[in-house]
Amino acid sequence: MIRIEFLGVRGSVPTPGRQTLAYGGNTSGVLISFGNSPHHLFLDAGTGIVEAGNRLVSRSEAIEGRILITHAHSDHIQGIPFFKPLYQPQHQFSIHMPEQAGQNCEQVLKMLMAPAFFPVSTDAFNAKISYETQQPGTTAYPEGYSVTSLKANHPGNTFMYKIRIGDTDIVYCPDNEFIPDDKAMRSSMFDFFEGCDLVIHDSHESRLSYEKKRGWGHSAWEDIAELAYEAGVNQLYLTHHAPESTDADLDQRQQALSMMTRRPPVALFAREGQTVELNS
């Protein structure tokens, strides 16, 4: 059994408040867990990861984890300094990130926790940690899954990840601008999505708002729903909601999405705390 939990579905900046209670205000994060395995696979480390860390340390078990970060924009890493398992010696993590402006994964996290920004450095982490600078291509891991990394269309060096567990494919792509009339991009994204069981994708914009935000690095949700439908995706979860998208806005978008004929069988705007289970 593969369990996917949405820890944070907001893009850009945490957005707590009365207007985001239903969908949630924490920034990007997903946790994939595998039956009774002690291994935990985290996708991004926005503020959503903090509560998951608190929950994990309240149990007594040692955690083995991998944290795959798509890029170092703050909404994808700002939970790291507050992720308690990193400070406890019984746990073990590998943290992965593509190179960011000439800095490797370890250097980026050291900058995040430099004295100007945070009271303790990464030297305060007591868990056994390895830092990996993620490369494009596919890597098989001993925990029983492989990860394929592909460059996204987003400012800086941003990756999207495809996780293959047995015959099950899950795509995580929270920041990516899909340009529907770019044939080469359409073809490479189609190939990446094709036949996937579950795709989690950027839906920061709508077709209406996208017209004014071309080149900003985010997709219109309608375009992603159609592409996922064409590529035979079974379940689509739209994420990275704009800070200005209220619960009422997202409910409206959900209604419109549910009315579309060209969308995957399951097509939902993701909510913080939502879980999905897949049989592997």
Ligand SMILES: [Zn+2]
């Ligand atoms: Zn983002």
Ligand SMILES: [Zn+2]
């Ligand atoms: Zn970004």
